Amino acid sequence: MQDRWIGYPRNGETERTMGTTLRYFDDKTKLWRVVFVSPKYGSAVSLRGGVEGDRLVLRGTDAEGVALRWSFNEIQPNSFIWRGEASRDGGKTWRLEEEHHMKRRAAGGG
Numbered sequence: 001m002q003d004r005w006i007g008y009p010r011n012g013e014t015e016r017t018m019g020t021t022l023r024y025f026d027d028k029t030k031l032w033r034v035v036f037v038s039p040k041y042g043s044a045v046s047l048r049g050g051v052e053g054d055r056l057v058l059r060g061t062d063a064e065g066v067a068l069r070w071s072f073n074e075i076q077p078n079s080f081i082w083r084g085e086a087s088r089d090g091g092k093t094w095r096l097e098e099e100h101h102m103k104r105r106a107a108g109g110g
Contacts, residue, residue: 001022001023001024002020002021002022002023003020003021003023004018004019004020005017005018005019005020005021005038006018017038017040018038018039018040019036019037019038019039019040020036020037021034021035021036021037022034022035026048029048030050031048031049031050032048032049032050032056032058033046033047033048034046034047034048034058034060034070035047043062043063044063045060045061045062045063045068046060047059047060047068047070048060054075055071055072055073055074055075056071056072056075057069057070057071057072058070058071062086066086066087066088067086067087067088067090067091068084068085068086068087069083069084069085069086069087069091069094070082070083070084070085071083071085077104078103078104079101079102079103079104080102081099081100081101081102082098082099082100082102083096083098083099084096084097084098084099085097
């Protein structure tokens, strides 16, 4: 699967920001593998993981070695909550950096 992320200009910016995420299930390891690329920030992040309780959790590190935890929570047929967290103390504590409430749109973008 591939997502395109588009951020629209704000706070005096004039350009949109874009990124892309590639996701696939690795049948050999039985884990999801994810690569996120953000040209604006010169970043490529690799994570992997799977089901933990009632959510899907992906773990990795950024270019600076900061631990990342991305999770899909409250998964419903037409919605979920995505959280991006970071830990600078080896996973002892986590700080929420992003949270997105995602909803499926009807076909045709309506």
